[in-house]
Amino acid sequence: MLGNFTYCNPTRVHFGEKALEALSGELAGYGGKVLLAYGGGSIKKSGLYQQVVDILNRCGKEVFELPGVMPNPTVEKLYEGCRIAREHDVDLILAVGGGSVCDYAKALSVSAWCAQDPWEKYYLRMEDVDNRIIPVGCVLTMVGTGSEMNGGSVITNHRQKRKIGHVFGSNVMPKFTILNPTYTFTVPMKQMVAGIYDAFNHICEQYFSGTDDNTTDYIAEGLMKSLIVSSRAALRNPEDYEARSNIMWAATWALNTLLAMGKSTDWEVHMIGQSIGAYTDATHGMTLSAVSLAYYRFIMEYGLPKFARFAVNVWGVDPRGKDDRALAQAGLEAMEAWMKELGVAMNIRDLGVTEDMLEGIADGTFLLSGGYRELTRADVIQILKASM
Template identity: 35%
Template sequence: MDNFKFHAPTQVVFGKNVETQAGELCKRYGATKVLVHFGGQSAKKSGLLDRVCTSLQEAGLEYVLLGGVVPNPQLGKILEGIDLCRKEKVDFILAVGGGSVIDSAKGIGYGLANDGDLWDYYAKKKTVTAMAPVGAVLTIAAAGSEMSNTTVVTNENGWLKRGLSSDYGYCKFALMNPELTYTLPAYQTASGCTDIMVHTLERYFTAPATHQLAIIDGIAENLLRSVMRNVAIALKSPQDYDARAEIMWCGTLSHNDITGDRSFGDWACHQLEHELSGMFGVAHGAGLAAVWGSWARYVYKENPSRFAQLAVNVFHIPYNYQNVEATALEGIAAMEAFYQSIGIPITIGELIGKELTEEEIATLAYKCSFMGTRTIGQFKKLTQEDMANIYRMAK
C-alpha cells in the first residue's frame, strides 16, 4: 500500500432547509460583509436567493450580489468579482449554485488574497499562498467543488480551461439541501451524475504500480453503483428526496479524496474534456462521457485486470480467466451503455452535433498538452500525439 494524504476541512451541513443557516455560518467564520455569488435567474425565481439573503440579514451581516456565472466559469466574471469585493470591502464569498459558481467564488477568493495577475496562478506560473474565505450553498450535485480543493476556470483569451488545486482551496462550509436539486433538467442531472462517476474513475485508474487499500476500492465501487442506481430513480421521479440525497452526497465524496488520493489519479479524461468544453462550451459531465470510452480502449492494455475488476465489481460481469482483456472490454462497453441509458452521449460527434475536423483535433491536442510542454495521465502517460489519437477515436 502506497502512502496517501487525506484532508477534508470543510464543515458540511446536510438536509432540508439548511440554506437558512448561511448567515450564522458566515458570521461564525469571520464575515462582516458577504459577496453572494450566483449564476442565472433560477436562484432568484426559486426563492433561494431571498432565503439566503434573509439569513444574512438576520445574522447582522451586510452583503452585495454578483450573478451571471455561466457553466464553465469565465475569468472575466471572476475579475469583476474581485473588483467588486475590493470596492465594497467584502471579507467573505458565499457561492449559491453548483460547481461553476463555487469555482468562480474560489477564483475571487484567490484574487483577493494573492498579488498580481490571477491567471498566472491557474497557468502554474505562480503559487498561491492564501484564499479569502468561501462558503457554499449547493444547488447541483456534480462537480464536488463544495468539498474539494480545486477550482477550474476558462480564460476567454484563447478559451483555455485550467484548474488550480491547493491546500487553501477548500470551502469553510457547505450547506447541502437535496431539495434544491429537484428542478434540474434531466440532462443536467444525468450530466452531473456522469461527472460524479468520472471523479471516482479518475482515482480508480492509478498508475499501474500503485497499490491502494481494498477498502478504498470498495468505497469507490459502491459509490459508482449508488450513483447508477439513484440517477435512474431521480430521472423518473425528480422529487424523490432519498435518491437526490444519495446523489448529492456521492458527488461530495467522489471529489474529497475518500475514494482515493487525487495525486495518484489519472485525470487524463478531465484534461481532454477541459479543452472540449473550452472550445465548444459543452456540459462538463457529458464531455467526460464523450471521451471516456475512447480513452479506456486506448490505455486498458497497460493493466487490463484493473478494468476487469471494474467490470466484475460494478457491472457484475463474469470474470473471463482465459481472456482478461475480454472482461475489461466488456466493462468499458457496459459503462458506455450506462451513459447512453441516462441520455448522455458517448462520442464527441453526438455531443457537439458534428465530427471533429483534423484541424480541431490538432488544436485540442495542442492546448491539452499545454502547447506541447506536458504529458497527461498516470495509468498511461499520454503525449500530444496520444491525445490527438484519443480525440480522433472519440470524434
C-alpha cells in the same frame, strides 16, 4: 496501500432538507460584509435566493451581489469579481448555485488580493497562494463537480482557448457547505445526467491507476455502484429524494480528496475534456462522457487487471470463462450501455467539435503521468478522432 499521505478536509457539511437552517450559525463566524455570488435566475425562481438574502439580512450582513456566474466561469468574470471584492473589502464569499459558482468563488477568494494577474499566477504558472484569501461558503443547487468540498477551481480563457483547473490546498476549501437534495429537483434533466456522469468520472479518474490493494479502490467501487442505482431511480422520478440525496452525497465524496489518498491518479479524461470545453463551451460532464470510452479503450491494455475488476465489482459481469481482456471489454460495454440510458453525449461532434479543432484541442491538453499510460500528443489526436 503503498503511498504516504496526510489527509485533512476542513469543510464542514450541513446535509438534508433542513440544512439551510445552519447558515445563520455559520455566518456568525465572519465579518459584516458578504459577497453573494450566483448564476442566472434559477435560484430566484425557486425561492432560494430570497431565503438566503433573508438570512443574511437577519444576521445583519451587508450584502454585495455578484450575479451572472456562467457554467464555465471566464477570466473576465473573475476580474470583475476581484474589483467588487476589493472595493468593498468583503469578509466572506457566499456561493449559491452549482459547481461552477463554487469553482468561481474559490478562484475569486485567492485572486481578489493577488498582486499579479491571477490567471497567469494560478492557472498558467500554477503557483501557490501567498496573499490574503477570502473565506468561501457554499449553498449547492446542482451536483457533480464536488467543488463544494475541495480546493479545485476551473477557469476558462476564451481568448487563449484554454480551460485550466488549479487544485488549491485546504486553506482554499469552502469553510462550510449547505447540501439540501431538494434544491436539485428543478435542475433540467440534461444537467442532472451531466452532473451524475461528472461525479462518476471523478471516481474513475482516481480508480484507474495503481496496482496495489488499496482501501480507497473499494470505497470507489461502492460509490460507483451507488451512483448507478440512484441514477436509474432519478431517471424514473427526478424528485425521488432518496435517489437525489444519494447522488448528492456520492458526488461530494467522489472529489473531496479522500479517494486520492495513498495512490496515483489519472485525470487525463478531464484534461482532454477541459480542452474541448475551451473550444466549445460545452457542459463539462458532457465533454467527459464524449471522450471517456475512447480513452479507456485506448489505455485498457495497460491496466487490464483493474479494468477486469471494474467489470466484476462495479457492473456485476460474470467472470466465468473470461480472461481479463474479455472481462475488461465487457465492463466498458456495460458502462457504455448505462451512459446511453442516462442520455449523456457519446461523441465530441455532438458538442460542436470539428476536425479543424483537433490539433488545437490536443495542444491545450495537459499530459499527465498518474494513469496506466502517459499519453503523447499523437495519442490525444488518436483518442479525439475515435471520439468523433
